[in-house]
Amino acid sequence: MALMKLSFGMLVACVICGCATLHFRGYPGRYDAFGDSITRGGGLEEPSQAYPFLVGIAENVQVTDYALGGDQSCDIAARQIFPQGLNPPLADLPISTVLIGTNDVDHRGVGRYEQIFMQCHLAVVTWLGLPAEHKVLAGSPDSSVSGPVEMETFGRFKVWTTRHDGASASFRVGLSKAGSIYAWPLIDDDSDASYSYAIDGKVVEKLRVRPNPLIKTANGTTKSLGFIRITNVDAGQHVVQFTQASAGDRGVSIVGIGSPVVESGDVLPVVLLGTIPAQRHTGENIGCLSSDAACLQYTQDITDDLNLLSSDGLNLRLFDTRKYMFGTPREMYDNLHPNAVGHRELARSVEAVWPAK
Known part of the structure; x- marks a missing residue:
């Protein structure tokens, strides 16, 4: 894949082997983003317009976007985390976001498949939520x-x-x-x-x-x-x-x-979990292309996962994309993908729960 660089001010963007990385000088923080084509910035003119990089600019952190177009919950470990060997130690913990489920709900709908969505989602969140020492x-x-x-x-x-x-x-x-x-x-x-x-x-x-x-x-x-x-x-x-x-x-x-049981002084990684973003309804009889009901069901699944694991002590927060990005024509590139305006609003949803420095 060709190397792409964009320079303006402190920002340098590159795309290498499917993972886009932005580097910010002067602050040691790191941010890893996982998800599908929405996190990847599908339909945008430049990778730097995708919400992870907007958050990176606002929070002055280094960003690596591992998201891959079309991925579902069970793809994240198999295609994004484990091929990269991601298992950071306590001394080098990133903040992570996981925004997944749009393709799950649109391809598989609600019902029995939600069990698989949730199992893979739990596996990803717990893996990212524990440092190597745990x-x-x-x-x-x-x-x-x-x-x-x-x-x-x-x-x-x-x-x-x-x-x-x-x-x-x-x-x-x-x-x-x-x-x-x-x-x-x-x-x-x-x-x-x-x-x-x-x-x-x-x-x-x-x-x-x-x-x-x-x-x-x-x-x-x-x-x-x-x-x-x-x-x-x-x-x-x-x-x-x-x-x-x-x-x-x-x-x-x-x-x-x-185990999420921490020793005195240990701080577990922060993992931010996103709700299913709004889509434009097309009338197709599956997923959120038909109505919001299916997306809201998967959002409830994500919330249930967060509440369960938070009760164990994991450091999780929910960023509610639907409080900021509503899937209107002004915000959407197509029926599924937000445009640059929509990504600015997704970035606001992440920043609303971003940990204070």
Whole structure:
């Protein structure tokens, strides 16, 4: 992809390998944006007109826009986070925004598919909401395996994959106080495997690797990051074990586990979650192209995810795009994408909840 640079004042914009980056001199802050073509700036004349870069100018931070056109919730981990190897430590935490769901609702509508939207959304938000120090990943000293287990990769990360009934992968984590533990198995449309997970030797649940309904995004993703939340875990050392419960050599793949329980002085990353932006109604009988009802349902799903994870201690905030951008002809490039005016209004919705310096 050609390199594009725009210079005016302190701003330098470039587009490299699908990720647009703006650098701002004089302030060490970073901002990572995830989403679909709306975050990417589809229909705009210049990438610098997209809302992440407008926020970057207003807040004087370095911006990296990882968003990809057409992406759905399950695409973000598979196409935006893991191929880039994103897992920043406490010393280098960005502020992140996740604005996703427009393509989910317009392609798949409301109903059973919302379960998959929410699982992938929870996986992304928890991954971004925990620094590297709060995760125990496959291949680390606190992970171990029993039976036929192979080390594979998902993007730039290692995963333990079981290869026989009864094979297992275990992860040890310590909690300084009672709280939740998160786990990130892979979900895969093409797998018929099943597995159980246990904490400290007590089986909690048996699950299937294949989600129902399937991931099957419009951009071709069929394997992505799943999510498990184990609640009411006491303070102390714990072992979470994943054991293949089906025959065959295709088992469960585990990226790792983590916990939002913080040590004294730790500050978790700030993740801002966006509501589904307004669209222009076309009369098509699916998603928000028909009416606002479907978009409002997905916005409720996003809000439910935020409230659930905030109760665990994650540092999350909601930016309500619909308080600022209304999908009127004046604001829209087409039925789906905001124009430069609409992006200025989306930027205002982010800035309204941006953390104070």
